[in-house]
Amino acid sequence: MASARRLSYLQALLVVSLAQGIRGPLLGQASGPQPLELKEVFKVFQSQYNRSYSDSAERARRLDIFARNLARAQQLEEEDLGTAKFGVTPFSDLTEEDFGLVYGHHKSLGKAPNVSRKALPEGRGESVPSTCDWRKMADIIKPVRDQKNCKCCWAMAAASNIESLWGIRFHQSVEVSVQELLDCDRCGNGCSGGFVWDAFVTVLNNSGLASEKAYPFRGDNNAHRCQAKQHKKVAWIQDFIMLQDNEQKIAEYLATHGPITVTINMKLLQHYQKGVIRATADTCDPRQVDHSVLLVGFGKSKSRARMRAEGAQAGAPAPRPRRAISYWILKNSWGPNWGEEGYFRLHRGSNTCGITKYPLTARVDQPTKKRPVSCPP
Ligand SMILES: *[C@@H]1O[C@H](CO)[C@@H](O)[C@H](O)[C@H]1NC(C)=O
Numbered sequence: 413m414a415s416a417r418r419l420s421y422l423q424a425l426l427v428v429s430l431a432q433g434i435r436g437p438l439l440g441q442a443s444g445p446q447p448l449e450l451k452e453v454f455k456v457f458q459s460q461y462n463r464s465y466s467d468s469a470e471r472a473r474r475l476d477i478f479a480r481n482l483a484r485a486q487q488l489e490e491e492d493l494g495t496a497k498f499g500v501t502p503f504s505d506l507t508e509e510d511f512g513l514v515y516g517h518h519k520s521l522g523k524a525p526n527v528s529r530k531a532l533p534e535g536r537g538e539s540v541p542s543t544c545d546w547r548k549m550a551d552i553i554k555p556v557r558d559q560k561n562c563k564c565c566w567a568m569a570a571a572s573n574i575e576s577l578w579g580i581r582f583h584q585s586v587e588v589s590v591q592e593l594l595d596c597d598r599c600g601n602g603c604s605g606g607f608v609w610d611a612f613v614t615v616l617n618n619s620g621l622a623s624e625k626a627y628p629f630r631g632d633n634n635a636h637r638c639q640a641k642q643h644k645k646v647a648w649i650q651d652f653i654m655l656q657d658n659e660q661k662i663a664e665y666l667a668t669h670g671p672i673t674v675t676i677n678m679k680l681l682q683h684y685q686k687g688v689i690r691a692t693a694d695t696c697d698p699r700q701v702d703h704s705v706l707l708v709g710f711g712k713s714k715s716r717a718r719m720r721a722e723g724a725q726a727g728a729p730a731p732r733p734r735r736a737i738s739y740w741i742l743k744n745s746w747g748p749n750w751g752e753e754g755y756f757r758l759h760r761g762s763n764t765c766g767i768t769k770y771p772l773t774a775r776v777d778q779p780t781k782k783r784p785v786s787c788p789p
């Protein structure tokens with residue numbers, strides 16, 4: 413962790429020098445002189461995230477991208493209306509395009525299957541609690557997964573949804589197999605991308621899902637034979653539903669049933685470190701969703717004024733909203749060293765990054781007779 417501390421210290425130094433006006437030369441030609449701090453920060457970044465480059469030209473190119481990304485992160489932090497911190501992340505040497513290619517969905521976007529949106533019964537008198545965090549219930553939310561170079565966020569979000577609902581409903585701790593979802597997938601494209609509903613179709617077609625332990629994640633891009641029949645099933649689903657695109661309804665469902673999947677625009681996550689992201693439609697287009705994650709809860713942060721009083725924001729210069737900020741808590745699939753120990757938060761109440769576009773969840777149940785399934789149209 414010493415290197416992480418050093419990295420954040422150096423980054424702070426760099427941000428100060430950026431603020432003092434070296435932004436111009438920093439963004440200049442890669443061949444031009446680079447400020448000392450930048451090279452230093454880049455070196456620490458390389459060692460922290462084990463990055464090596466084929467030759468010095470490639471290293472210079474990555475250093476240039478890194479510099480642009482840090483400047484971009486600083487700009488994002490200035491624009492953000494929430495409390496998010498942006499800066500050095502494991503993805504700081506990637507261009508926005510590289511990042512989208514490696515971590516986004518591959519399939520064309522905007523085509524949801526004909527899954528009707530589910531209106532919840534009204535007037536059950538259940539008001540939405542002010543906070544909800546399924547991580548606080550023991551053994552419901554399993555450890556954060558790491559998709560590595562496999563574009564399988566859709567399968568990981570589906571697996572996390574199923575296992576948490578299974579735990580809540582049947583009080584049985586399970587971790588389900590993502591690899592089975594990839595190997596047996598006939599609707600999506602395995603490690604090349606897919607949608608959450610593709611995973612649910614596979615679970616229905618396979619009449620359940622094996623455990624992660626029995627059928628472990630390999631995360632390579634080779635197509636493997638579906639080994640569903642060789643393994644005992646540990647969880648089943650009855651069907652899956654799309655919730656209404658309404659954040660209040662989503663909160664109500666989440667609080668009463670458990671975590672659900674959502675698909676968001678992941679663009680800002682490349683630079684995200686911590687805090688609540690509060691973007692606008694300009695900084696994070698809610699129509700361009702390309703990354704599926706698990707929504708595990710919601711809450712409210714302390715107001716800025718209170719944070720200042722407690723000294724947490726000592727010396728923070730930027731003017732910030734004073735009112736408490738409502739947020740969603742989301743579980744990502746980029747390992748526990750990304751973001752807030754693998755999680756991140758988005759502002760709740762403004763359709764941040766398209767969070768209401770595809771609120772999809774399985775409904776778990778004991779095994780029933782197999783029904784015919786087909787890929788969503
Ligand atoms: C670091 O990366 C190299 C190749 O890029 C790899 O062989 C090595 O196993 C990695 N080490 C760690 C600790 O991840």
Ligand SMILES: *[C@@H]1O[C@H](CO)[C@@H](O)[C@H](O)[C@H]1NC(C)=O
Pocket residue numbers: 526528
């Ligand atoms: C979607 O499904 C409903 C019934 O489930 C049907 O009435 C409607 O025509 C379908 N829409 C499309 C575009 O297939």
Ligand SMILES: *[C@@H]1O[C@H](CO)[C@@H](O)[C@H](O)[C@H]1NC(C)=O
Pocket residue numbers: 596597598599613614617618785786787
């Ligand atoms: C369902 O599974 C069978 C093999 O058991 C496979 O041939 C078929 O393509 C699968 N269909 C879907 C929609 O996954």
